[in-house]
Amino acid sequence: MASSTQTTTRPLLTSLKPLWGFAVHVFVGSLLFLIIATPAILLNWLVIEVEAYHHTDRAIIWAIRIAEYAILGADLLLSFIYLRISTKRSITELKEL
Numbered sequence: 001m002a003s004s005t006q007t008t009t010r011p012l013l014t015s016l017k018p019l020w021g022f023a024v025h026v027f028v029g030s031l032l033f034l035i036i037a038t039p040a041i042l043l044n045w046l047v048i049e050v051e052a053y054h055h056t057d058r059a060i061i062w063a064i065r066i067a068e069y070a071i072l073g074a075d076l077l078l079s080f081i082y083l084r085i086s087t088k089r090s091i092t093e094l095k096e097l
Contacts, residue, residue, distance in 0.1 A: 015094075015097055018090045018094045018097075019094075022086055022090035025086035026083065026086070029086070033079045036071070036074075036075040037071075040068045040069075043068035043071070044068055046064060047064050047065055050064075
């Protein structure tokens with residue numbers, strides 16, 4: 001009787017493996033996004049502080065803002081690519097079941 005229980009639960013666990021892998025990829029991708037976005041957030045804070053308390057040349061402020069948006073844009077693009085690849089891989093694994 002124990003073997004019949006094992007045969008019914010095994011396909012269920014096998015079918016959940018691609019979904020579990022996708023969930024892990026989403027979690028890791030979100031953590032990576034937050035880690036890479038942190039410098040952009042800090043640059044934004046720096047611009048606000050420099051504008052409020054110091055007389056800094058506008059060119060420097062715009063250069064920092066460009067760096068901030070470049071980091072954030074690259075982070076968004078790479079996160080999208082990472083999640084797209086993970087989604088395609090999970091769909092392929094689900095189709096193979």
